[in-house]
Amino acid sequence: MPSSTPSHIKFLLDENVSRALLRYLRDLGYDIAEVNKGTHDEGVAQRSLSEKRILITNDSDFTSYPKEQVYAVLWLRIPQSDKQALLTACDSLLGDVPDVTGCLIVLESEKWQILALPQ
Numbered sequence: 001m002p003s004s005t006p007s008h009i010k011f012l013l014d015e016n017v018s019r020a021l022l023r024y025l026r027d028l029g030y031d032i033a034e035v036n037k038g039t040h041d042e043g044v045a046q047r048s049l050s051e052k053r054i055l056i057t058n059d060s061d062f063t064s065y066p067k068e069q070v071y072a073v074l075w076l077r078i079p080q081s082d083k084q085a086l087l088t089a090c091d092s093l094l095g096d097v098p099d100v101t102g103c104l105i106v107l108e109s110e111k112w113q114i115l116a117l118p119q
C-alpha cells in the first residue's frame with residue numbers, strides 16, 4: 001500500500017469498473033469521481049481532461065484517444081471478477097506512479113506499463 005496518498009492524483013472511474021476498486025481507492029484517500037451510466041465516450045474523455053483525472057476503464061476504445069482529448073487512461077486488463085488480483089495490481093502501480101499526463105497505463109495482473117497516448 002502506498003505510504004502516503006499523492007494529493008495530485010485524481011481518478012475518474014468508467015461505468016464498467018468494479019465497485020470494489022472504487023471503495024479501495026476511496027479508502028486510500030484518493031479523489032475519485034464516477035462516470036454516469038450512459039455517458040458517451042467523448043463526454044467521459046472530456047471530463048477526464050477538464051478535471052485532470054486519470055480515467056480508469058476496461059474499454060479498449062479509450063486506448064486510441066489522443067492526449068489532446070483525454071488526460072490519461074488506466075486500462076484494466078484484469079478480469080473484474082478477480083477482485084483480489086485487481087486490487088493487488090492497483091496497489092503495486094500506486095506505490096510507484098509517476099506523472100502520467102498524456103499516457104496510457106496498461107495494468108495486468110503481474111505487470112504494468114506506461115505508454116504515450118496517440119498524438
